[in-house]
Amino acid sequence: GQNIDQPTEMTATEGAIVQINCTYQTSGFNGLFWYQQHAGEAPTFLSYNVLDGLEEKGRFSSFLSRSKGYSYLLLKELQMKDSASYLCAVMDSNYQLIWGAGTKLIIKP
Amino acid sequence: ETGVTQTPRHLVMGMTNKKSLKCEQHLGHNAMYWYKQSAKKPLELMFVYSLEERVENNSVPSRFSPECPNSSHLFLHLHTLQPEDSALYLCASSQRLAIEGDTQYFGPGTRLTVL
Numbered sequence: 001g002q003n004i005d006q007p008t009e010m011t012a013t014e015g016a017i018v019q020i021n022c023t024y025q026t027s028g029f030n031g032l033f034w035y036q037q038h039a040g041e042a043p044t045f046l047s048y049n050v051l052d053g054l055e056e057k058g059r060f061s062s063f064l065s066r067s068k069g070y071s072y073l074l075l076k077e078l079q080m081k082d083s084a085s086y087l088c089a090v091m092d093s094n095y096q097l098i099w100g101a102g103t104k105l106i107i108k109p
Numbered sequence: 110e111t112g113v114t115q116t117p118r119h120l121v122m123g124m125t126n127k128k129s130l131k132c133e134q135h136l137g138h139n140a141m142y143w144y145k146q147s148a149k150k151p152l153e154l155m156f157v158y159s160l161e162e163r164v165e166n167n168s169v170p171s172r173f174s175p176e177c178p179n180s181s182h183l184f185l186h187l188h189t190l191q192p193e194d195s196a197l198y199l200c201a202s203s204q205r206l207a208i209e210g211d212t213q214y215f216g217p218g219t220r221l222t223v224l
Contacts, residue, residue, distance in 0.1 A: 004151065030209045042113070042199070042215040050210060087152070095207040096165075099151040 002026045004100035006088050011106045012078055020073045020086050020103045028093020034062055034073045035087040037102065043087055046073070075105075083107045112136050113216035115200050121222045122190065130185040130219045132200030140206045141183045142213065143175060146197040158183065159206045190223045197221070 005023045012018040024032070031050040035043040049055055049064035049071060061074040075082055088100040113134045122128050134141065143155040157165035158177040172194075174186040183200055197220050201213040 008149065033212070035215075040217075040220075042217045045212050045214065048210055048212065089152075091209070091211075095209075095211065096154065097152075097213065101149055101151045 002090075002092060002098045004088055004090060004098055006086075006100040006103045008101070009104045009106065011108060012075075014078055014080060014107055014109050016078050017074065017076050018078060018105065020075075020088075020105065022071045022073070022088035022100055024069050024071070024088070024090045024098070024100075026090045026092045026098050029066060030091040030093065030095055032062075032064055032071050033089045033091070033097070034071075035089065036084050037087060038084045046086075078107050080107050080109070112214050113200060113202055115198075115216035115219055117219060118217065119220045119222075121224065122187070123224050124190060124192075126190075127186070127188040129187065130198055130200075130221075132183040132185075132216055134181055134183075134200075134202035134214075134216075136202055136204075136214060138202040138204050138214075139180055140203045140211075141177060141180070142201040142203075143183065143185050144199040144201065146199055146218070152199070156185075157206070164206065187221075190221075192223050195221055195223045 003025045034046040037043040047062040054063045059076045064071045085102040087102045089097045141158045145153045155169045156175040161177045176184040197218045199218045200216040203211045203213045
């Protein structure tokens with residue numbers, strides 16, 4: 001079966017750095033997405049990786065290793081507004097998104 | 110105009126009621142999706158439409174009935190629901206199906222409670 005694993009919850013301190021991991025086993029691979037979802041709001045697109053390596057977008061970076069079936073989202077200089085759930089999703093060989101259950105990130109002052 | 114809108118934002122209904130959820134996208138996309146989001150569970154894909162034709166139905170009970178009258182609008186008709194159907198229902202759109210990197214954009218969802 002297809003499976004996406006990510007931690008259920010993480011806690012970090014304002015101003016610090018946090019890494020959210022995602023491992024996957026899917027039928028084929030056509031890219032990996034990260035989304036941010038604040039409570040009661042729409043998931044919003046953060047990043048897309050299809051090749052190995054690190055993609056940087058301001059305070060957020062996303063890394064992919066296809067051989068290991070592994071990705072992480074790195075958030076730097078954490079702000080209170082970064083408190084949200086972070087969803088990892090893999091596009092499989094049928095171009096369908098397979099979703100993880102999300103990681104709830106709690107930022108403390 | 111916000112990319113993807115959904116109405117209503119909140120809905121409480123009894124098991125014998127009939128109601129409809131509405132989604133509208135202003136992004137010029139050709140594909141639209143309905144998802145169910147339950148607490149601490151992955152997003153569950155319910156229906157996919159491409160150019161107004163249904164291309165995916167992931168074994169969803171018949172008490173959920175989708176309708177896509179044009180590429181900008183998507184409805185989810187609900188009838189005789191069960192309490193376990195209570196969840197956040199999300200609509201999304203994307204440029205086109207079956208292309209690498211096709212990014213989905215979501216609406217804010219309808220929080221549904223079935224009594």
